[in-house]
Amino acid sequence: MAPGDPILLPAGNPGPYTGEGNNTWLIDGAQPTLVDAGTGQPGHLEAIAEALDGRPLARVLVTHDHSDHASGVAAIRECWPDVEVLAVAAARSPARTLIDGERVPAGSRMLQVVYTPGHAADHVCFWDPVRRELFSGDLLLASGSVVIPAGRGGDLAAYLASLERVAALGPVRAYPGHGPVIDDPAATIAAAIERRRQREADIARLLDEGLTADAIVDRLYPDLTGPLRQAAALTVEAHIVRIRQTGPSR
Ligand SMILES: [Zn+2]
Numbered sequence: 684m685a686p687g688d689p690i691l692l693p694a695g696n697p698g699p700y701t702g703e704g705n706n707t708w709l710i711d712g713a714q715p716t717l718v719d720a721g722t723g724q725p726g727h728l729e730a731i732a733e734a735l736d737g738r739p740l741a742r743v744l745v746t747h748d749h750s751d752h753a754s755g756v757a758a759i760r761e762c763w764p765d766v767e768v769l770a771v772a773a774a775r776s777p778a779r780t781l782i783d784g785e786r787v788p789a790g791s792r793m794l795q796v797v798y799t800p801g802h803a804a805d806h807v808c809f810w811d812p813v814r815r816e817l818f819s820g821d822l823l824l825a826s827g828s829v830v831i832p833a834g835r836g837g838d839l840a841a842y843l844a845s846l847e848r849v850a851a852l853g854p855v856r857a858y859p860g861h862g863p864v865i866d867d868p869a870a871t872i873a874a875a876i877e878r879r880r881q882r883e884a885d886i887a888r889l890l891d892e893g894l895t896a897d898a899i900v901d902r903l904y905p906d907l908t909g910p911l912r913q914a915a916a917l918t919v920e921a922h923i924v925r926i927r928q929t930g931p932s933r
Contacts, residue, residue: 687712687791689818689858692730694721696751699910700830701861705751708818708858709734712791714741718809718818719860720768722751723758732762739763744787744794745770746820747803752860771798772805781807794818799849801842802829810852817854822846823871825863828878833920840925843879846872879922886922896920 684690694705707727708718715735720743721727731740740763745753748770756768771781781787783798787809794809802821809818821829822845831837850872857865865871882903889899896919900907904915 687814689718689790690734692717692721692727692734694719694751694755695724695726696722698751700914701751703862705860706858706862707731710790710792710794712789714788714790715739716742716744716789717759718744718789718858719746719752719820720755720759723755727755728758728762731759740766742767742769742787742789744781744789744809744818746808746818746860747806748772749803749821752820770805771796771807783807797849797852799845800836801838801845802831802836804836804838806845808849810854812852815853815855817849817852817857817868819849819857819865819868820860822849823857823859823865823868823875824861825859825865825871827862828918829875830914830918831921832914832917833924835917837917837921838924839879839883839921840929842921843876846876883922883926886919887926890923890926896923 689708689710692707692709694707697704705721707721710716715738717740743759743766759766769779769781769787781796783796785796786793792811794811797808797810799806799808799822806820808820808822831839831842854868857868859865886899889902900916900919907915
């Protein structure tokens with residue numbers, strides 16, 4: 684870790700949706716700022732306190748109001764009553780609603796809010812234009828696909844537009860909400876777009892063959908069960924919504 688790098692503080696909430704659990708990122712400096720709140724696990728709160736070494740936490744930036752990223756806000760407020768919570772939607776009663784393009788102090792940096800809906804309607808990334816680093820929430824994963832939950836704020840067309848938007852910034856590193864740091868965001872974004880295009884072509888073909896959404900999920904994800912199958916089904920539904928709106932991107 685180089686000086687000034689964000690400090691990874693794992694949220695300690697492993698599970699079927701979260702993999703090994705969420706990442707939260709402490710940006711240290713004049714105004715210690717945490718990107719994403721986790722779920723309020725005692726070990727996570729202790730790790731934050733240890734890293735702060737008696738200083739108050741100035742701010743929490745919430746990438747989106749999913750419980751694994753936002754539900755820990757209440758516990759953080761109990762530990763640091765003066766903390767400022769900023770988010771786009773109603774995420775856990777933010778002090779103020781973030782606006783696309785605005786700048787917020789974080790550590791000793793200034794981060795720019797980049798509205799990136801798709802995985803969630805209120806999803807934002809936080810962009811450091813000096814270090815060219817992106818705090819990317821659930822926009823990107825180093826490996827695997829992001830869930831686009833149709834009917835629950837997921838929007839595939841918006842997701843693809845958000846990926847293009849972030850690619851245009853030219854990030855050199857991305858700090859995601861799950862999994863390892865992304866050291867080649869351009870390649871990761873290109874792969875995510877390509878995977879979605881291929882999936883969309885597959886799904887359009889299976890729709891043409893007369894398969895139902897449920898049968899398409901079984902065909903494309905034969906090994907998934909339980910909550911992971913449910914997540915895949917919602918993403919397939921998001922593809923079907925987009926195909927019906929615009930035609931497949933073949
Ligand atoms: Zn999420």
